[in-house]
Amino acid sequence: MSALATGGVEVALRGIAKRFGAAEVLAGIELEIAAGELVVLLGRSGCGKSTLLRIVCGLEEPSAGEVWIGGREVTALEPRERNLAMVFQSYALYPHMTVRDNIAFPLRIRRVAKAERERRVREVAALLGLEQLLDRRPAQLSGGQRQRVAIARALVRQPPLYLFDEPLSNLDAALRTRMRAELRALHARLGATMLYVTHDQIEAMTLADRIVVLEAGRIQQVGRPEEIYRAPANRFVATFVGSPAMNLIPGEVQGGRFRAQGAPLELVAGSARSGPAELGIRPEHVLVALADAPQPAPPAAPAPAAPAWLTGEVELSEPVGDRGYLHLRAGELVLRASVPGPEAFRYREGARVRAAIDPAHTHLFDARTGERWERQEP
Amino acid sequence: MNALAAAALATVVLWHSYQGAERQALEQTAAAINAEFRAAGHPEAQLALLAVPFDALHRKLETTIPRGHGPALFIAAHDRLGDWVQRGLVAPLPAEAAAPEERWLPGLLAALSGPDGRLYGLPLTYKGLVLYTRRELLARPPEELEELRRLAPALRAQGAVPLAYDTGSFFFHAPLFLACGGELFDAQGRFAVFEEPGRRSFALAAELVREGTLIGEASSASVAQLFQNGRAAAVISGPWFAGELALAPRSWEVAPLPRLGGRALGSFITVEGVLLSAAAPDPPAAVRAARALALHWRLRAELGQQPPALAEAYREEAAALPPLVRAQAHALRHGRITPSRPEMALVWEPAGGLLRAVLHRGEPLAQALGRARQQLAVASRPPPPAADPQPYLVAAGALLLLAVAMLVRRARDARLGTALVRHRFAYAMVLPALLAVAILVALPLVAAGALALFAHTGGGQYRFVGLGNFAAILGARDYPPGDPLSLHFTLGVTVLWTVVNVTLHLLIGGALALLLARPLLALRPLYRVVLILPWAVPSYITALVWRGLFDTQLGAINALLTRLGLEPVSWWQSFATAFAANVVTNTWLGFPFMMVVALGALQSVPQELQEVARLEGAGPLLRLRHVLWPCVRPALLPAVLLGSVWTFNMFNVIYLVSGGEPAGATEILVSEAYKWAFERQYRYGYAAAYAVIIFVLLLAYGRLVLGRAARTGTPASGGAAGASMEVGS
Ligand SMILES: Nc1ncnc2c1ncn2[C@@H]1O[C@H](COP(=O)(O)OP(=O)(O)OP(=O)(O)O)[C@@H](O)[C@H]1O
């Protein structure tokens, strides 16, 4: 373990709500974070992510509920008494201080001796590759360097809890990818608890131990990245996570079978419930073949969960290199499909195609509530 | 030419600055004269009156007449006549205009004669000092000063001052001075104000103050207030005083000045006459109109309460003349027409200073006299001797050559040419501003710099003295370095004044900005407006208001102190209190600017900088010191520079609040320059040299401050601004 390993604390949010005047920004937030976990808060702009983060760090007071950090209730405590550090989207570096002074500032405030200060600044600077930049001012740094200085400043005090508010959103794509990996490594090395806010699902998927999907101030789902992907808890999570978004086909479940509205599509529902529902299928699970190609041989013994076939035509074809995205129209239905890169060029706009939907990869959502229908595996 | 145009051309235009009853009387007199002239077949002598505000009259005359415009006649006091004769603004009257001379009261014609002995106008009236009394305090006006002295204890017991006048002005002291036999100049024309026997009058005034007969410290305004409120039994003032009172007619009286030890008191007399402009289009017509005006005394005396200048008016029907007229006639009979020789202008300042020192501050007479004599000597010292302009011309020529050579070198540099061509649109755009700056800033600067090399010898005449003015100022040999009148002292006070003020502006403005920057403060826009108000009011009005608040007898501040059970403070008696009063006034004027600048700067500091500091454990004070102040400082620096320059030159406050009291100790460089320019024989060159010295000092200071700012080079604000600066460079 490195000298910088800090260990983490558990965090718990109990019934947090926040209103600004009449506007309800957060409601009924319940969340338990284990020590050393990296949890990502994922949601659209304006859904209340920053507000929640600010409640955790104490810059904002919740209208209701409790914040617990390390087994201690801290709801009424000042930020400095919560022993945590935060990295802002704008980095919030002090423009009049050198990098060294910026990093050392939290120690200076806590009256750490000068020699010790210098030692710890050097340590975090080395960790983040900032040694050459210590005498510069923030204005003389690139975006990525500033980001690293902001992280170094958060790190220098070695608190057991870190909060990040969209720290990578001002960086270009390549740098973002690199910083993501660095953050991941940093987390592994420090072992600290991290709460990370982003609206970028790739960031959430790659970084998180667990993802918290937030929408309109309410938690939609909490789970490991693959849980969120495999079994989205509701229509919002299903369409929000994954790119391109999951297809939703309106229809009806009756007698264990799903029938689509306005398209000749029928397949095994795998659910005992009946009623109006939406069938979800991710684009990469829509199998596509040209209509005049030989039909793949049907399975020897037609299983009850055989794929359903649809015939339609290509409305739009978007090859992006390693993959291609197709918009298929079959009757009133428009399906998005994702095909491997080289294949994409075969599907010209207007081409007649057939598409197969495998019931094993489908999701069912209640058409009224949007909630997921649990189903027995076929 | 038609008749109307002929009539218009023939009109004799007369400028005056009378108000109220005096103006009405003049207008009716003119109407009567015009009717007479028309009847007598002299339509060319029609008088047309134009009222010009008093403060503007002299300036307007001095600018229009040399250009051949302006009035044919104007009414003015006699004291500037010498200057006007020298400048050729007025024309002499023909000898017969005033004939026969015995018709006029003695001395009046002489007052309107120039240094050459020729007559330049006809006297209309004169003004002198009289005694005003309150009936409920004094049954009848005292005929002897002794009466007032006897009644003094009883009057004081009623809470009233027995006698009040503006004790800080030599004009009002003149009755005592003349009664003691004081002379302004001796037989050789040397100053005699501070010598025997006039010297005794200062001791006498001090004695009257000591025994409680005469008020110690009073200004014209406070005298009027005291009389109005029944807290002064008798007041010595001029005819204008009656117009300032709002009292029932029977509650007060006007009388001639009382006698002193059997000797009648007179006063300084100002003669008002109708003067002939050098640019009068038809001088004979103008003279005829002037003579008619001078001879028509009755309306002016009865309606305008102006004492007639004609002796016959008094012989004829003395009883019918109003008391104000009779009392002034008494002042003339026993007084003296104020000398109009140029040296007289030098007497007022040191004599007033002496009176304030002795009567207001109780300084020993001998000491105050010594200083007054020296002040008079310094002010009357002749300007530096004429210098040979040749070396200066050579130096100026060399400088010019050097400048041209540099310009040529720059112009031959190919890059300049291409830059000019490439950015011609930009240059065209800034050209008007450049021209305006050249005309409004650079030209006056050069003119002032040139003026500083000359000495004004009076009457608009200048003499080249080279660096003589600078040598005289910087040599500072007139007073020892510790003396309040020395340049070193004044410079020290100026620097102290600037430092103290700017510090206070910054502290108060900054603190208020911090309060106002809080986003949740209720009624924030209201506070902002209220706090910016002191800035929006013209500074001289604010200064006058504060002067009133600090007034020793009537000021609200002393009233408050008394209410709180504290001793009232005589603000102008010590350097510390007078300086403090000035500082309070100027701080009131100056903090809003700093507040506005600081508020703007504070609001440009990103909220997150404060938040991150809070998370890291910095309390409000640490955040102020380590985050807010460093972020705001670059924006405040130019404001501090500007504020320093303004304060360094804050003439209004010094002149209007302390007026340099005590004894010139609170004077700053610029108010000293003003005094040389306008209160001591119009030494414009000397004042310009002061201005050049001030300019050089401020220029050096500005370079120092901005140079330091450039070296420490902090970006204006947060990371975003820093980033854009990076892109920009
Ligand atoms: N101080 C405030 N007063 C009133 N409303 C606020 C305040 N702060 C935030 N809000 C509102 O609360 C909602 C959530 O804001 P929040 O900043 O938490 O969003 P976010 O999820 O962080 O969005 P983004 O991704 O754009 O940063 C928004 O609708 C916002 O307008």
Ligand SMILES: [Mg+2]
């Ligand atoms: Mg946010």
